[in-house]
Amino acid sequence: MTQFVVLAVALLAAGTLVGFLAGMFGVGGGTVVVPILYEVFVWLSVPEDLRMPLCAGTSLAIIIPTSIASFTTHRKAASIDLALLKKWILPVVAGVVAGAIAARYAPAFLFKLVFVAIALATAARLIFPNRLPRLGDEVPKRFVAPYGLIIGASAALIGIGGGLLSNMVMTLHGRAIHQAVATSSGVGVMVSLPGAIGYMAAGWDKVGLPPFSIGFVSVAAVLLLMPASLATAKIGARVAHSVSKHRLELAFASYLILVSLQFCFSLAAA
Numbered sequence: 229m230t231q232f233v234v235l236a237v238a239l240l241a242a243g244t245l246v247g248f249l250a251g252m253f254g255v256g257g258g259t260v261v262v263p264i265l266y267e268v269f270v271w272l273s274v275p276e277d278l279r280m281p282l283c284a285g286t287s288l289a290i291i292i293p294t295s296i297a298s299f300t301t302h303r304k305a306a307s308i309d310l311a312l313l314k315k316w317i318l319p320v321v322a323g324v325v326a327g328a329i330a331a332r333y334a335p336a337f338l339f340k341l342v343f344v345a346i347a348l349a350t351a352a353r354l355i356f357p358n359r360l361p362r363l364g365d366e367v368p369k370r371f372v373a374p375y376g377l378i379i380g381a382s383a384a385l386i387g388i389g390g391g392l393l394s395n396m397v398m399t400l401h402g403r404a405i406h407q408a409v410a411t412s413s414g415v416g417v418m419v420s421l422p423g424a425i426g427y428m429a430a431g432w433d434k435v436g437l438p439p440f441s442i443g444f445v446s447v448a449a450v451l452l453l454m455p456a457s458l459a460t461a462k463i464g465a466r467v468a469h470s471v472s473k474h475r476l477e478l479a480f481a482s483y484l485i486l487v488s489l490q491f492c493f494s495l496a497a498a
Contacts, residue, residue, distance in 0.1 A: 243456025284387030285427025323380020328426025
C-alpha cells in the first residue's frame with residue numbers, strides 16, 4: 229500500500245507537469261510524457277533495463293484516446309490525405325510490431341539514442357524552419373513503404389505517436405503544414421493502439437515492474453496522468469497564448485535539447 233501511495237503521488241505530480249507542458253507547447257505525445265515518466269520510474273527504482281520500455285509502452289497507451297479524438301476532428305474537416313494513410317497502414321503497423329518486439333530484447337541505450345535523434349531533429353526543424361531541404365512535391369511511391377516502416381518502428385520504440393516523423397516527411401515533400409498535421413493524426417492511431425498492445429505482450433513476464441502494470445504499460449500511470457494532465461493543460465495553453473509563436477517554438481526546441489542532453493549524460497555515465 230505504501231508503494232502504491234508513493235506511485236500515485238509521483239504520477240499525479242508528473243501528470244500536472246505533463247499537462248502544463250502539453251498545453252503550452254501544443255503537443256500531447258511522447259516527447260513530453262516519456263522524459264517525465266523516466267524520472268518518475270528512476271525515483272521509484274524501476275530497473276534500468278525495464279525503465280525505457282515501460283516509459284514507451286505507457287506513453288503509447290496514454291496517446292490512444294487523444295490520437296483518436298484528433299483524427300476524428302481532422303477527418304470531419306476533410307483535411308486528411310486518406311490515400312496516403314491507406315498506403316501507410318501496412319508498413320506503419322509492421323514497423324510498430326517490429327518496434328514492440330525490439331522493446332523486449334533491445335538494450336536500454338538504444339531507446340535513448342533513438343529518442344535523442346528524433347528530439348534533436350525536431351528541435352532543428354523548429355529553430356531553422358526555412359533552412360530544411362525540400363525533397364519534392366509528393367512522397368515518391370518507392371519511398372512510401374520504407375517511410376512507413378521507419379515511422380512505425382521508431383515511434384513505437386520510443387513511445388511517441390509518430391506525428392512528428394510523418395509530419396516532417398510530408399512537409400519535406402512539399403505538403404502544406406495543415407494537411408501534414410491532419411494526416412499525421414491518423415498515423416498516431418496506427419502507432420498508439422497496436423503499439424500499446426504490443427508493449428503489454430512484450431513485457432508480460434518481466435519481473436521488477438511497478439504495481440498495476442500490464443507488461444510494459446503502467447495502468448496506474450495511464451489512469452493518474454490523464455486527469456491530472458487535463459486539469460493543467462488549459463493553464464499551459466493560456467500561457468502559450470501570451471507568448472509569440474516563434475518564442476514558443478524556441479522554448480519547445482530548448483526543452484527537447486535539454487531532455488536530449490539529459491539522456492546523453494545518462495548514456496555517458498552508464
